[in-house]
Amino acid sequence: MPDKLENTFQILPKKLIVYRRSNSAAWQCRYKIGNRWFASSTKESDLNLAKERAQRLLIEAEIRSAADIPVVTKRFRDVAKLTLLTMDTEESRGKVPVSYKDYRRIINDYIIEFFGNMSISSIDVAAMEKYRAWLGEKLGRAPAYSSMRTHNVCLNKIFEEAVSRRFIKSSEVPKLETKGRKSDKFPTFEVEEVNAIMANFPAWIARATSEAKRQQRQMLFDYVRILMDTGARPGKELLDLQWKKIRVKIVDRAQPKRVIDEDGQVQLVTHEQDEEGLLDEIFSRDYYVFMSVSGKTKERTANGFEQTFRVLTEIVARNYAKERISLKKLTERNDERFLFRTKDGLAPGSFNHVFESYLEEHNLLVDPVTGRKRVFYSLRSTYATTVMNYDAVPIRDLSKQLGNSVGIIQKHYDRASGEAIVENIKAPNAKKALFDTSKVRDIYKSKKLS
Secondary structure: OOOOOOOEEEEEOOOEEEEOOOOOOOOEEEEEEOOEEEEEEOOOOOHHHHHHHHHHHHHHHHHHHHOOOOOOOOEHHHHHHHHHHHHHHHHHHOOOOOOHHHHHHHHHHHHHHHHOOOEHHHOOHHHHHHHHHHHHHHHOOOOEHHHHHHHHHHHHHHHHHHHHOOOOOHHHOOOOOOOOEOOOOOOOOOHHHHHHHHHHHHHHHHOOOOHHHHHHHHHHHHHHHHHHHHOOOOOHHHHOOEHHHEEEEEEEEEOOEEEEOOOOOEEEEOEEEOOOOOEEEOEEEEEEEEEEEOOOOOOEEEEEOHHHHHHHHHHHHHHOHHHOOOHHHHHHOOOOOEOOOOOOOOOOOOHHHHHHHHHHHOOOOEOOOOOOEOOHHHHHHHHHHHHHHHHOOOHHHHHHHHOOOOOHHHHHHOOOOOHHHHHHHOOHHHHHHHOOOOOOOHHHOOHHHO
């Protein structure tokens, strides 16, 4: 029996329950037949009508059960709806994959429309071929391989539901082969274009017409810089990041300086005089930011460096000035607040739209190679290419940083942690190239200033 939900009414003890989810206007019901619980929508928004409908559903189910007829029909549409209800229950009990939102859309908008009136047991390979052709006509193009793979995941969830309820046997589940159009080359940025993105942000932020827009633009700048410094997945990985999931480490390293002495010889100097004439050791400072992120894949460590440290410091100075708290203390006190929020604690709005507008304004939206619009994932693609080209970062280390597999060997035998590859993934040459704002051509200047 599921945990009790909000707005729950027990009509018959341990037999019939009516409840309503927070995101639904219609009341749902659960009823018990034998030792099994079933769920259905009453399709009523009025509680009294919902109670009456729930009792009729129970009586109908008991009659079907007594006649040795499945309590729930084997129509594909009904099994699909049961699958959606199961997903709702899983969400009410805890964390579920972010992909559930896409699964619901695909099931409701495509799969039910095509298979809805068929029997779950009648779907075979031939039916799947017809579905693929129908989907292509509906979309106006051949579905991409990655799209068909997601559709197959949704179909498999529905078949799993049918098997678990004994509507069909596991041997009756058709083998779903993924076929589809291979995706085009992903739109990306050249290093020069990333330089332009970074260089134009401050002036663009200053031109905001309201304080709310200014804060939104500043947050986008923070977001883009961390994406470009870490290669993190856009979306959930960073936007759901809390301060308690961040650890900062600062390392001072001796940094001898090369000087030419009076005889014209090159010497390594390890100390120099400060303002008071005292000898100080020459050192450099390295910044490491370990971020525990989760999104498309299981939780992992995304490593950030000087640029990420700088962004975090700026956010603390802007948003927490009244608290007089340092970045170090904020990340060490298990603070559950989210990183990407305004000073008033507001979450970012439509980042995708704002980013697209920014790119379009600065002649950076369309990739001249693919002819396609660039998106946040274009930054991730650029990051991966640049750190390999400029610093020869090993692909194994890069796969750990990005959370992507490079093959079966890594999947089964590679146990390196995120922090283990931190030195290799630092990529100083790539970062120097990506954040150089000194040589931006006029073509990338704001159209509004011309």
